[in-house]
Amino acid sequence: MGKNKTGGMGTGKKVALIIVAIIFALILGGGLYAYSYIQNTMNKMDKVDISDNAQDLGITENKNGEIVNIALYGIDAAEGETGRSDSIMILTLDNVHNRIKLTSVMRDSYVDIAGHGMDKINHAYAFGGPELAIRTLNENFGLNITDFMSVNFTSMPEIIDMLGGVSIDITDEEIATGQIPGLYQSGTQLLTGDQALAYSRIRYASGNDFKRTERQRTVLNALVVKMIQQPVTSYPGLISDLAPYITTSLSNQEMLDMTTKYGALAKQGIKQNRFPQDDDANGQMIDGVYYLVFDIPTVREKMDAYIFQDQSV
Template identity: 45%
Template sequence: MKEDKKIKKLPKWIKIVLGIFLAIILAIAALSTYGYYTVNNIVNKAEKIELKEEELGVVDEEELKQYDDYTEIVNIALFGIDSTDSTSGRSDSIIVATLDSIHNKLKLTSFMRDSYVNISSYGYDKLNHAYAYGGANLAINTLNTNFGLNITDFVAVDFASLPKIIDSFGGIDLTIREDEIQYINQYISNINSIDGTNSPLITTPGVHHVDGAQALAYSRIRYTSGGDFERTERQRAVLTALFNKALNVPATEYLDVISNLVQYVTTNLDTNEILKLATKIGSMGLNGVTVEQQRFPIDGYCEGAMIDGVYYLTFDATATRTQVMNYIFNDQLPQ
């Protein structure tokens, strides 16, 4: 079914959580030399939400024991929320960031927002509705129970923060294709109109150094031939670009950058937990970390379907659960 390509003037846009979490962790790794209280004061600027561990649906440890080094794998849910407070609305960007110290990788795994999944107490619905129904608790539970994961932590960012986050790093480099120019310019114009910005349009394909509004526009594109599948690739491209930019922030600027960024975050992580993650990433050797991207469900195991007049992405639940677990816990690429 073809989607309406008209750009509405005041929509609640599809949002993307970016590398703000990764940037924060990396920055705090450097900030730790300033002392606990300096770090704590900065971290406390983030909005905190307590999770109920008994409601997170973490996969049974007996199932995880098939993976010898599963205790060395850290998974954190990253949500991009279509509201301005990061506590409600649908999670239209759903990425699991995996710190894999065994293989020295940072894995960014996107889950398709239209995936037809079982949401506890609500039955089958789109994956991105879980956050709207029950916030981070239910969204994490839905990822864990459907895909065999052990997520207990999350970071959420609302769409309004994206341009500010990107601009705080001085922009990022993105490769824009010819078939993307029409749509990115529609979105840039729309963002300029709503936010009162004046970001320039893209006139030629190729590598561009984009500002925050342009990066947000790029992450929204979904009407090229690849549809929503390609959109998740664009989101990961923005996330990777921001991660790489964070690696090169001068040490003298860490305090200012992290203090500015953390205000856009909603998370359950406290200072001690973030410092532990910073230490873990530091032990992996920052510049030697491989950033790897993947998307589930994968081609060949999913298809679009109309159910009661609504479009869903249906998929082979058993095969996909196995593929996700093998990839995240055993570094085995899906077949």
């Protein structure tokens, strides 16, 4: 994967999960239309080069090349700025254990950022763009990430509305917060894009940031279900509509290769987790700032077991 230079990103927030739905469309529908059509569609994505040097990306361990990890970011930034990664996920394409996994990394995680010391992991993107953000994941958690995808915050409602909304099971507590516009009863509800965005951002309910990342994954699952329910012949059109919202370091050929290599896995759904887990972390105020503090080697070991060895942790 040839990369050369860090580039800037668009605005976005808490929506890396949307990328996975788009990847599913790529994987499931990529082989339906002519090669030139797919190429033209992928050309609508914003391409950004990053280094292909393992040291630059913080890769220090030899990992099984059949287990590919891609960093997914939802970026919070004004136009023309780099911004922080308010949503951080790792998409794992695993042909060894026949799995696709989605791992959330808590944005307040207190980690070592090269050149900046200990800080929140979501600041790495603001400090050095996608290259430093990837390096931070690799160095702290022993990963082998070489590529990323990100999506604009403002695109989330529009993308969901393109798919006709998503069905989400809403609790009484979530309704009581009054944070989902136009929704007044619990149970399974078809949410519009704006409602789904509001749902994923609920703050004043039990579970805090841990529960918010769970809601993000809930929206993801609903999106994947909705994507798979679409007629297969509609996938190329969906890709064409959604592609302009994506920024990525993946080349067209790399994405095309995904359609053949991981197509069968995509139909099986996604295995999900998040790190650090409840028992491994605690919130602390350090110099007046809230951080999620944990023993990095312990979490690193658990992530390795989950991502590379397919163990339950």
